[in-house]
Structures are given as C-alpha cells and as structure tokens.
Amino acid sequence: MTDQYQSKLVIPEAPFRPGDKPDYSFMSLPSPNESIKPDCMADPAEMKDLAYGMVRVLDDDQHAQGAWDPQLSIEKLQAALEYMVKTRIYDDRMFRMQRQGKLSFYIKCLGEEAIAVGQAMALQFGDMLFSTYRQQGLLFVRDRGLVDMMCSCLSNSKDNQKGRQLPTLYSWKEGNYFSVSGNLATQFSQAVGWAMASAYKGEDHIASAWVGEGSSAEADVYHALLFSAAYRAPVLLNVVNNQWAISTPQNMASGGTTFAARGLGFNLPSIRVDGNDLLAVYAVTEWAAKRARSGGGPTFIELFTYRAEAHSSSDDPNAYRAKDEWQSWPLGDPVERLKIHLIERQQWSEEQQEELEANLTKKISQAWKEAESFGTLEDGPHWPLESMFDDVFKDIPPHLRRQRRKLEM
Numbered sequence: 001m002t003d004q005y006q007s008k009l010v011i012p013e014a015p016f017r018p019g020d021k022p023d024y025s026f027m028s029l030p031s032p033n034e035s036i037k038p039d040c041m042a043d044p045a046e047m048k049d050l051a052y053g054m055v056r057v058l059d060d061d062q063h064a065q066g067a068w069d070p071q072l073s074i075e076k077l078q079a080a081l082e083y084m085v086k087t088r089i090y091d092d093r094m095f096r097m098q099r100q101g102k103l104s105f106y107i108k109c110l111g112e113e114a115i116a117v118g119q120a121m122a123l124q125f126g127d128m129l130f131s132t133y134r135q136q137g138l139l140f141v142r143d144r145g146l147v148d149m150m151c152s153c154l155s156n157s158k159d160n161q162k163g164r165q166l167p168t169l170y171s172w173k174e175g176n177y178f179s180v181s182g183n184l185a186t187q188f189s190q191a192v193g194w195a196m197a198s199a200y201k202g203e204d205h206i207a208s209a210w211v212g213e214g215s216s217a218e219a220d221v222y223h224a225l226l227f228s229a230a231y232r233a234p235v236l237l238n239v240v241n242n243q244w245a246i247s248t249p250q251n252m253a254s255g256g257t258t259f260a261a262r263g264l265g266f267n268l269p270s271i272r273v274d275g276n277d278l279l280a281v282y283a284v285t286e287w288a289a290k291r292a293r294s295g296g297g298p299t300f301i302e303l304f305t306y307r308a309e310a311h312s313s314s315d316d317p318n319a320y321r322a323k324d325e326w327q328s329w330p331l332g333d334p335v336e337r338l339k340i341h342l343i344e345r346q347q348w349s350e351e352q353q354e355e356l357e358a359n360l361t362k363k364i365s366q367a368w369k370e371a372e373s374f375g376t377l378e379d380g381p382h383w384p385l386e387s388m389f390d391d392v393f394k395d396i397p398p399h400l401r402r403q404r405r406k407l408e409m
Ligand SMILES: Cc1ncc(C[n+]2csc(CCOP(=O)(O)OP(=O)(O)O)c2C)c(N)n1
Pocket: 134, 182, 183, 184, 211, 212, 213, 214, 215, 216, 242, 244, 245, 246, 307, 311
C-alpha cells in the first residue's frame, strides 16, 4: 500500500460543539441585490446559481432590497408579524405545559416562524399542506382554532385524532392540512401523488411539502423528486435546513453542497432562501406557486435557518451543541427582523409590539383553560380503548373485529 492511493473515511463534524465559541464569519451571505429573479416559467438551466446563493430581501439593516422584494402591503406585513408572534407565544405556553406534565411531548419551532407563516401566506387555502411537526404557523395562517390545536396536543375528548397521535402531529382535513406523520419524509411522496392527481383532474390547487434537512437523507425524498420532475407535478418541495437533526449536524446529510443543489440533478428549479427573512420566504413561495399553477411543475426550495430550541421536549442540546449558538447565528431572529423592518418604515412601534404580545398571551391563556375543560392526559376523560379500531378501515377486517371483541370482554 502506498500513501498516494490511501483512501480515507471522512466523518463530517459539526462546526462547533459544547465548550466552543461559535463564530460563523466563515459563512458567505450574499446581499439581497445579488440574486436574479427569473421569470416564473424560466428553464431551470438558466437559474442554477439560485441553488448555491441565497435569496434575501431584508438586508443587514432590515430594509427591503433587490429583485425579490414581494412589495407586500403594510397590512400583510403586520399580519405576518402577528402570526409569527402568535406561534412563538403558543409554543412557549405549550412547552411549559409539557414541563408541568400536562402534555406527553412537545416540539417548538423557535427561530423558524417565518417559514411556515411566509409560505402559508403565499399559498391559497385550497392548496394542500404536507407539513412536518415544525410548521405550526401554517395552521395559524389558516385560522385553525387555538382550542382545537390544544385539544389535539392534550389527546382529550375534543381531540379530532381521538388521542392517537403524538402532540404536534396535527391533522385538519377541513383546512387542507394533511395528517403529520411520525415516520419522517413520507409527506414528500404523498404531496407529489396528491399534486399529480390534482393536475390529472384539471384542478388548479397545488401541494406543498416540507421535510427537515436530516430527513432529506430518506429515500422517499428522491422517489418524490423523480416523480415530481417526470410528471411535472404542481408541488413545492421544501427542505428546512435548521442546521441540526437532533444531535446530527446538517453536513451529515448535505454531502458538502447546498441542499437546494440536489434539485438540479432532477432538472428542477432549485432555490436557496434565507428562512429567517419573511419577505424572501414569501417571495420565493409566491414565485414557485405561480410556476406550479401555470403548468411549470415543481420547485425545490431550501429554507436556510437555525433551530433555536431543543429538538423536542425530550432533548437536551447542551449535550451536543455550543451554548448560545443561536445568538451567534448570522441570519438573526425572524420575528425581530420583521419588527425592525416595520418600525424603520414607521409602521410599527415597540409599544404596539408589547400590546400585541400581551393580547396574544391573554388569548392563549383563555384558550388553554377552555381546552383543559375537555380533559387532560393526566385526568381524562380518555377515548374508550375500543375506539382505536374506528376510522381506519371502511369495513373492519375480521382479525381486527376479533381483537375488538376481546378488548370488550
Ligand atoms: C423514518 C424515521 N427515522 C428516524 C426518526 C427519528 N427522528 C425523529 S425526528 C428526527 C430528526 C429529524 O431532523 P430533521 O429532519 O433535520 O428535522 P428537524 O427536527 O430538525 O426539524 C429523527 C431522526 C423518525 N421519526 N422517522
């Protein structure tokens, strides 16, 4: 064996681990003026740079700049801020309730609020959403009732999933929100299938699916990409790169390039966007939705962000990542950024922000009291055990009928 031909196994490492002082100065962040905005029906070959750059609208001073500025009205921007703050306060309340033993489990989306809110606002109500457990903002934009969401997390008598799901794995048929699956990445192929059916039937509604960057290593994602490309399904395929898949850093799944770049091999328009910039998220989603609705097929989107909280209520990130990493994150806090943008335009104030937060905190507290009145995990009432056989099969197969009978005896 000679040194010249010695192969070497490379184990990707996280940039920082506990005890390190995070410093992201190595990260190249283009200015908003650097990204071109092609026509929404452009050939993917003409826009490859968008997979390696980063679409941004808010600059470092939170002024809107560049070709991707979606020129949203002040009312829309204020509504987006409200949805994001609502998401944050809701998450905070639910996490505390989990710590008090009222819920079995909870997942927050702290730091990622602009993604679900910006994307849901750029889509239409009839568009079908195939989300992960970390896009609760989609439900707020669609005006899902707070009490309904809480009852789902409490698995109580008003839980529309009858206590069969983990908290945060919501389902809402009437809101075109597909049941969240605990088996990661299944939603990508489901969304593509739904979008193919929609196009086949000549309907104008599109689908949108999300997956975490860690889950993007699942084979389902590549089946979905190929089918979406081959049949030009009207679907948005979003990878939320929040840097961590529990304790696994993003470079374990990236293969050393951007996640967006994977779409290029399938000849898809592939765009990497600053996921902490509500305006940029909105603009890219609006572009991709217009393309899908015009017969241009799918778009692959990487939303670049940072998971500010633990993975879930069962996780302690101090074991694997540097303390205060979020504070060093160069793309900042999405809520602060939109707030500063509006204040700079003299369309918002710190006083209004405080008032908004106080009102939402009050509403969420009231909703919690009401939700608890339908039962809690600890005290019940719980769904009768035999109800586990309902709603799965139209005609219950004999072996399950036998099992139900046994249970009733
Ligand atoms: C098929 C499958 N594999 C593994 C898991 C266990 N698991 C749950 S969440 C998670 C990490 C997912 O990370 P990522 O996709 O980056 O999303 P994030 O939680 O960071 O939003 C893992 C490995 C699972 N639920 N399903």
